[in-house]
Amino acid sequence: MTKLLEWLFGVSFVLVAWAVVSFDLLDLSLPQTYREVAWPMPLYLLVSFGCYSLATVGYRVATFNDCEEAAKELQEQIKEAKEDLRKKGLKM
Amino acid sequence: MSKYVREETECVHDKYSVLLPTYNERENLPLIVWLLVKYFGESGYNYEIIVIDDGSPDGTLEIAEQLQKIYGEDKILLRPREKKLGLGTAYIHGIKHATGNFIFIMDADLSHHPKFIPEFIEKQKEGNYDLVSGTRYQGNGGVYGWDLRRKLISRGANFLTQVLLRPGASDLTGSFRLYKKKVLESLVERCVSKGYVFQMEMIVRARQLNYTIGEVPISFVDRVYGESKLGGNEIVSFVKGLLTLFATT
Numbered sequence: 193m194t195k196l197l198e199w200l201f202g203v204s205f206v207l208v209a210w211a212v213v214s215f216d217l218l219d220l221s222l223p224q225t226y227r228e229v230a231w232p233m234p235l236y237l238l239v240s241f242g243c244y245s246l247a248t249v250g251y252r253v254a255t256f257n258d259c260e261e262a263a264k265e266l267q268e269q270i271k272e273a274k275e276d277l278r279k280k281g282l283k284m
Numbered sequence: 285m286s287k288y289v290r291e292e293t294e295c296v297h298d299k300y301s302v303l304l305p306t307y308n309e310r311e312n313l314p315l316i317v318w319l320l321v322k323y324f325g326e327s328g329y330n331y332e333i334i335v336i337d338d339g340s341p342d343g344t345l346e347i348a349e350q351l352q353k354i355y356g357e358d359k360i361l362l363r364p365r366e367k368k369l370g371l372g373t374a375y376i377h378g379i380k381h382a383t384g385n386f387i388f389i390m391d392a393d394l395s396h397h398p399k400f401i402p403e404f405i406e407k408q409k410e411g412n413y414d415l416v417s418g419t420r421y422q423g424n425g426g427v428y429g430w431d432l433r434r435k436l437i438s439r440g441a442n443f444l445t446q447v448l449l450r451p452g453a454s455d456l457t458g459s460f461r462l463y464k465k466k467v468l469e470s471l472v473e474r475c476v477s478k479g480y481v482f483q484m485e486m487i488v489r490a491r492q493l494n495y496t497i498g499e500v501p502i503s504f505v506d507r508v509y510g511e512s513k514l515g516g517n518e519i520v521s522f523v524k525g526l527l528t529l530f531a532t533t
Contacts, residue, residue: 195449196531245443252439257426262503266394273318280354282314284347 210234299330300405301384301465304392305374306335310342312393317351317360319398327402334381336374337364372482375472379465387463393508396460400502404462407498414467414495417453417487418460418502425455425501437514441522448530449488453497456484460502467495480518481525488533 193201212218213230274284302320306313317333324331335348345364352360363381365374379387388404390396400418408416419425421442430438445456457480463471470493475485490497 194531194533195529245447249436249439249443252421252443253432253435256421256430256435256439257424257503259426259428259503259505262397262426263428263505266397266505269319270315270394273315277314277318277354282347282350282354284311284314 207234298386299332299384300324300386300388300401300462301378301382302331302333302388302390303375303378303382304333304335304390305371305378306337306340306344306348306392307368308340308342308344309392310340310344310347313344313347314351316392316394316398317355319394320401321355321359323398323401327405329402329405330384332359332361332382332384334361334363334378336378337362338368338374339364339366370478372472372475372478375468379469379472382465385465387465387468388461389463389468390460395504395506395508397503397505400460400500403500407500408462411496411498413498414464415490416462416498416500417455418458419453419455419499420458420502420504421454422499423501425503427504427506429506434514437519441519441526445484445526448526449484449533451484451487452491453487454499456487458502458504459483460504461486471495477525477528478521479525480522481529484525485529485533488529492533 210230210233212220213222214227216222216227278284304313304316309316313335320331320333335345337345337348345362348360348362352362361381363377365377375389386405386408388401390398396418404416404418407413420427421439427435427438442454442456445451446454449456467490471486471489474489475482477485487497
């Protein structure tokens with residue numbers, strides 16, 4: 193099963209469950225509070241996911257390691273390499 | 285010299301082939317080769333470096349020939365091609381000539397540092413992983429030379445990829461990796477994408493085929509970013525590629 197299909201199945205399942213509860217499609221006679229809580233759920237979930245995404249990406253950008261030392265080390269090794277290669281006869 | 289019977293599990297017989305596809309890397313090629321020789325030499329692992337130059341007009345091949353004289357034809361192999369033919373085919377071409385049972389792929393422009401090579405090898409042995417992927421996003425992995433915009437695009441794209449593909453690896457567009465040779469062969473023949481998406485597709489297909497994936501944090505020193513900014517075109521083709529993988533795997 194492709195990821196697209198997995199998503200479609202998952203989303204359909206959630207929507208069907210939501211519709212059954214919100215619109216009482218199976219005549220389950222659920223208490224009114226269930227229906228009141230279920231009704232805005234899809235929107236809440238979308239908004240929550242949006243906030244989670246922003247927070248996660250924001251956090252990851254803020255904590256993205258800056259490799260200052262790696263850059264310095266590379267610069268020094270480049271000098272060392274050029275010198276050594278020159279001695280070994282490399283003509284750049 | 286006595287001959288040994290070849291056995292898959294004996295580490296004495298492990299050999300690491302480093303594939304270096306190059307295009308206009310006259311300045312960087314000697315430096316990356318020097319670093320590779322240094323770190324492989326210090327670690328004692330058996331290796332070879334395969335330079336796959338795509339007809340660089342700046343004389344990369346000529347420099348590669350000089351390096352071959354300095355370090356030996358058993359250590360530096362030249363397998364050039366006539367023109368720029370793309371990364372996937374460069375790997376296929378390189379694999380054909382590789383005598384190692386493991387293959388390193390990495391960039392030749394010094395953004396990937398050979399000092400991580402022993403870590404990759406140890407990680408691979410630790411779990412007998414089919415592939416080990418260098419990650420910029422975990423542990424003390426990171427990047428040098430990126431501004432806020434670039435970091436945002438990178439993390440945003442990676443987040444989207446994680447949500448849609450759930451790939452089980454933290455860095456999908458990275459190209460510093462160690463593969464078992466047979467694993468690389470089977471993956472490259474199945475992958476159809478180009479550019480960033482090609483590297484992503486390799487990992488996704490690896491998961492499909494139930495290959496095991498290990499990770500090693502790496503530092504990525506970007507010296508090229510200033511010259512070639514990540515533009516709209518690349519972003520669009522990345523999204524297209526991502527959606528294609530989403531719909532087909």
